[in-house]
Amino acid sequence: MGEDKISDQNLSIDSKITLNNDAKMPRLGLGVYQIPPGKSTEQAVTWALHAGYRHIDTAKYYRNEQSVGKAIRASKIPRKDVWVTTKLWLTDQIGTEKAFETSLSKLGLDYTDLYLVHFPVPGLVKRTWKTMEKLYEGGKCKAIGVSNHNVAQMKDIMSVANVPIMVNQVRCSPFHFDREIYDFCQKEGIAFEAYSPLTQGKQLGNAFVQQIANHYGKTPAQILIRWALQKNMIVIPKSAHQERIVENADVYDFELSPRDMKVLDGLSE
Numbered sequence: 001m002g003e004d005k006i007s008d009q010n011l012s013i014d015s016k017i018t019l020n021n022d023a024k025m026p027r028l029g030l031g032v033y034q035i036p037p038g039k040s041t042e043q044a045v046t047w048a049l050h051a052g053y054r055h056i057d058t059a060k061y062y063r064n065e066q067s068v069g070k071a072i073r074a075s076k077i078p079r080k081d082v083w084v085t086t087k088l089w090l091t092d093q094i095g096t097e098k099a100f101e102t103s104l105s106k107l108g109l110d111y112t113d114l115y116l117v118h119f120p121v122p123g124l125v126k127r128t129w130k131t132m133e134k135l136y137e138g139g140k141c142k143a144i145g146v147s148n149h150n151v152a153q154m155k156d157i158m159s160v161a162n163v164p165i166m167v168n169q170v171r172c173s174p175f176h177f178d179r180e181i182y183d184f185c186q187k188e189g190i191a192f193e194a195y196s197p198l199t200q201g202k203q204l205g206n207a208f209v210q211q212i213a214n215h216y217g218k219t220p221a222q223i224l225i226r227w228a229l230q231k232n233m234i235v236i237p238k239s240a241h242q243e244r245i246v247e248n249a250d251v252y253d254f255e256l257s258p259r260d261m262k263v264l265d266g267l268s269e
């Protein structure tokens with residue numbers, strides 16, 4: 001299962017995006033922020049893998065890396081078929097190598113697919129990136145990137161980088177869309193990853209989104225996820241409920257028209 005459910009063939013969006021180091025990253029993932037460690041996280045990850053997700057987004061800060069790893073191992077899905085992202089916390093930017101090894105050991109994995117600098121620390125942005133490059137060259141993370149970095153911070157990194165930024169994960173939905181960062185990433189070949197794509201649930205009742213959802217016979221959550229996919233983003237909705245996890249992956253059987261994309265784009269203004 002899995003591979004078939006989130007498939008390549010639907011409505012012109014590949015299920016994977018090719019990063020600038022040629023790694024193939026599944027566009028849709030499960031975010032596990034605020035899912036308590038232990039049984040709740042294990043269950044959510046298990047449901048997601050069962051529903052066809054092949055990408056889990058965690059972080060040291062979420063305290064659930066161990067449960068993510070446990071559920072992935074229990075699934076018996078080959079390691080190479082599941083994309084795992086974790087992140088370097090703010091206070092670990094002195095001692096990055098140790099923090100990375102601790103994350104790996106919590107996950108119980110030999111490598112992560114993507115390691116992200118969770119937040120920029122003023123004054124350390126370039127230095128942290130040089131350490132990320134060392135980790136990448138060591139081979140235990142297959143891709144590296146940043147999160148919550150603005151254009152100036154990305155430019156700072158690029159001024160010293162030997163290894164390019166592969167991904168920038170930023171808060172993004174039609175209600176909160178930073179075009180400057182998005183356009184820069186598109187131009188520079190940095191994959192743009194949308195976090196909090198469902199506005200943490202706050203705008204799912206918005207009348208415009210609901211109207212569009214009614215038109216396609218889909219739910220507001222599916223409309224927001226599809227909007228992100230059609231904008232060439234990676235998107236990582238979080239849910240701790242099985243039916244919603246399934247619902248959030250069922251976004252490949254319709255296509256938002258240019259007009260509806262425009263309406264959604266307009267919601268951030």
Ligand SMILES: NC(=O)c1ccc[n+]([C@@H]2O[C@H](COP(=O)([O-])OP(=O)(O)OC[C@H]3O[C@@H](n4cnc5c(N)ncnc54)[C@H](OP(=O)(O)O)[C@@H]3O)[C@@H](O)[C@H]2O)c1
Pocket residue numbers: 030031032033034057058118147148169170194195196197198199200201204219221222236237238239240241244245247248
């Ligand atoms: N890099 C960063 O700084 C950063 C910051 C924030 C988030 N993230 C990542 O992005 C992921 C997603 O963002 P997020 O967790 O902030 O919020 P989100 O995905 O925008 O929204 C999650 C909320 O929406 C609800 N929900 C999910 N699917 C739904 C559906 N189909 N219908 C109705 N409600 C639904 C969830 O409730 P239930 O769980 O109760 O279903 C939860 O309350 C995180 O888990 C994390 O991996 C990264």
